[in-house]
Amino acid sequence: MTFPLIAPSLLAADFANLQRDVEMINRSDADWLHIDIMDGVFVPNISYGFPVLEAVKKYTEKPLDVHLMIVQPERYIEQFARAGAASITVHYEACTHLHRTLAQIKEAGCQAGVALNMQTPVTVLEDVLDMIDLVLIMTINPGFGGQKLIPMSVPKVRKMRRLLEETGQTTILIEVDGGVTLDNAGMLAEAGANVMVAGTSVFAAKDPHEAIRQLKVHPQP
Numbered sequence: 001m002t003f004p005l006i007a008p009s010l011l012a013a014d015f016a017n018l019q020r021d022v023e024m025i026n027r028s029d030a031d032w033l034h035i036d037i038m039d040g041v042f043v044p045n046i047s048y049g050f051p052v053l054e055a056v057k058k059y060t061e062k063p064l065d066v067h068l069m070i071v072q073p074e075r076y077i078e079q080f081a082r083a084g085a086a087s088i089t090v091h092y093e094a095c096t097h098l099h100r101t102l103a104q105i106k107e108a109g110c111q112a113g114v115a116l117n118m119q120t121p122v123t124v125l126e127d128v129l130d131m132i133d134l135v136l137i138m139t140i141n142p143g144f145g146g147q148k149l150i151p152m153s154v155p156k157v158r159k160m161r162r163l164l165e166e167t168g169q170t171t172i173l174i175e176v177d178g179g180v181t182l183d184n185a186g187m188l189a190e191a192g193a194n195v196m197v198a199g200t201s202v203f204a205a206k207d208p209h210e211a212i213r214q215l216k217v218h219p220q221p
């Protein structure tokens with residue numbers, strides 16, 4: 001496994017040609033396939049649900065990295081695990097009992113992730129770090145693909161990296177999500193990110209395989 005890991009976001013795929021796009025990702029150097037689940041309540045958009053996820057699972061050879069932008073995600077953890085999620089990331093802001101929800105994810109046999117919205121400081125994770133496999137730092141306000149990275153998220157990635165180093169939790173992955181491009185991937189890797197979600201910059205590229213290779217050349221922090 002070479003870092004950074006690249007997780008193309010299915011949200012930017014052609015939904016009328018999902019099998020084609022999933023198989024295109026299979027043949028690429030991508031590490032994971034990122035799956036954005038939106039409920040129209042936690043974020044102002046609705047993406048797709050279990051039938052689509054199950055169809056994608058049939059064709060993908062990449063681990064499914066499921067990002068839940070839904071309220072009360074604890075209601076659906078087992079179902080996402082059964083549908084084939086390798087990792088399940090819940091939003092800190094959507095979980096009243098984050099500790100319990102993380103335990104539920106682990107019990108379901110998945111890697112556990114926590115996502116932080118723009119305004120949520122990294123320190124809220126201090127007491128649950130030993131239950132987490134990955135932290136997802138939102139680099140946009142979630143809800144839509146194709147947005148521009150918000151610059152204040154870069155120092156936040158650095159703060160997260162520092163917290164992991166200070167607490168000796170350096171096996172936890174730092175994933176960045178939203179507006180990741182070839183132009184800012186180097187800066188994000190330098191700040192400490194080691195998983196890059198990329199929707200538009202992969203699927204809208206003339207050569208998506210080459211875009212994935214280019215995103216990967218940035219050195220591991």
Ligand code: DX5
Nearest residue numbers: 009142143145146179199200
């Ligand atoms: C947005 C999603 C992202 C999105 C990224 O709420 O969480 O994963 O698909 O898309 P791009 O890379 O186009 O910003």
Ligand code: ZN
Nearest residue numbers: 036067177197
């Ligand atoms: Zn996402």
